[in-house]
Amino acid sequence: MKILVTGHLGYIGSVLTPMLLERGHAVTGLDSDIFRACTFVGALAYTPTIEKDIRDIEPGDIAGFDAIIHLAGLSNDPLGDYRPHLTEEINCNASVRLAQIAKAAGVKRFLYASSCSNYGAAGDSFLAEDASFNPVTPYGVSKANVERAVSPMADETFSPTFLRASTAYGLSPRIRFDLVVNNLTAWAYTTGLVYLKSDGSPWRPIVHVEDIALAYIAVLEADRDLVHNQAFNVGLTTENYQIREIAALVQAIVPGSRVEFALDAGPDKRCYRVDCSYIGRRLHGFKPQWTARRGIEQLYDTFQAASLTLEDFEGERFKRIAHVQKLIRDGELDGDLRRRPLLAMAV
Template identity: 95%
Template sequence: MKVLVTGHLGYIGSVLAPMLLERGHEVTGLDSDIFRACTFVGALANTPTIEKDIRDIEPEDVAGFDAVIHLAGLSNDPLGDYRPHLTEEINCNASVRLARIAKAAGVQRFLYASSCSNYGAAADCFLAEDASFNPVTPYGVSKANVEHAVSPMADETFSPTFLRASTAYGLSPRIRFDLVVNNLTAWAYTTGLVYLKSDGSPWRPIVHVEDIALAYITVLEADRELVHDEAFNVGLTTENYQIREIAALVQAIVPGSRVEFAPDAGPDKRCYRVDCSYIGRRLHGFKPQWTARRGIEQLYNTFQAASLTLEDFEGERFKRIAHVQKLIRDGELDGDLRRRPMLAMAV
């Protein structure tokens, strides 16, 4: 298929794009690439790229594609909380506009990167796809609102699918260190402390970034009637953990590490357990390969090989919010997180 991947240079996109190419798909990326200085290990896929902000997409950008995989957006709660009106503008309004443009242009498939953060604060039970949304952050609200707006667009010519990923982890060329498994493993390797900033009680479903990419490929290649206007929790039901359980796994794998709580550690209002059985029943090609233990081992071995330091992952290069703030200070981004035209041309 001819596929446009927005956000192909991000954490998930830089893993998904080469996997799509390996499957024989024709891939074009669209990304403003504000994290171009943040490659950790490995190389990015060599794909045609439209360097553009998703807020500026025009019909000619999507014309001729069989499918759009829409990953682009502000990717975490600190960025979402930084300027909430931009989270609504970029994650919600621009996403809905993209879906409308794609439909008008004759794009048949629209795969949207939703999130299990839609469920937000929930009771201590497993949530299937028919559970009520209760997002507690601007990021979660934006994801839920896009689902509500795009689902009614589904018809015989336009088929959206909503992939509600569990909390991602694992190695990527554009790694994110704010994600809980990646973060705890990085702290343990660089300092010897599995450093918890909450009390460790909240539940969180987790899924390896390669398994998220596999879910997109499985949905893309599935028969239309299996995925039309469907939502899927992405992950394994067995991979729901309390944060303190993840910390214990990290301690067991990283030699000489120990768990320590931040002085102000308290309960996290984001707490949910997710039932991921539906995607496996519906799409037999989706068979996740990773567990938390294997993922932590992968991260630990890579951090060793790369000689990761605390300053690396907590500093301005790899910490998303700190990097964005640096780009604003340096004049490379304006206050609306757009690249300044003259500097963008000079890069």
């Protein structure tokens, strides 16, 4: 298939793109690449790239594609909270506009990177795909609103699918250290402390980034009637943990580490458990490969090999919000997170 992957240079995209290429798909990427200085380990797969902000997509950019995998957006809560109007503009308005342009251009399939954060403050019950949305952050609100807007566009010519990923973790060339498993493992390796900024009580489903990529491939290659206008919780039902359980796993794997709570640690409003059985019943090609223990071991081994330091993952290079703020201070991005034209031409 001829596929456009937006955000192909991000945390998930840099894992998914080479997997698509290995399966023989023709992939074009679209990414403003504001995190180009943030590659951690490994190399990015080469693919034709449209370097453009998702807000600036034109019909000519997407004509001729069989499918769009839409990953691009502001991808964590601190970045989403930074300027909430930009989260709405980039994550919601630009995504809905992209779907509208794709439908008009004859793109048959539209795979959207939604999130289990749609469920937000939901308590201890297991949630299937028909559960109510209750997002508590601008990021979660944006994801829920895109689903509400794009789903009614579905018809015989345009087939959207919504992949509600559990909280991601695991190794990627463009790793995110703000994600709970990655973050706790990095703290443990660099300081000896499994450092919890909440009281550890909230529930959270987790899924390895490679398994998220496998879910996109399974949806992309499935018969249309299996995925048409469907939403899928992505992960394994057995991989729901309280944050303190993840911390205990990290402590058991990283030698000499111990759990410590921040002085202001309190409950986190984001608390949800998800039932991921539907995707497995519907798509027999989706077979998750990772567990939290294996993922933490992978991260620990990589952090050792890379000699990761606290400054690396808490500093301006790899911390998303800090990196964006640095680019603004340095004049490489404007206040709307657009790359300044003269500098964009110079790099």
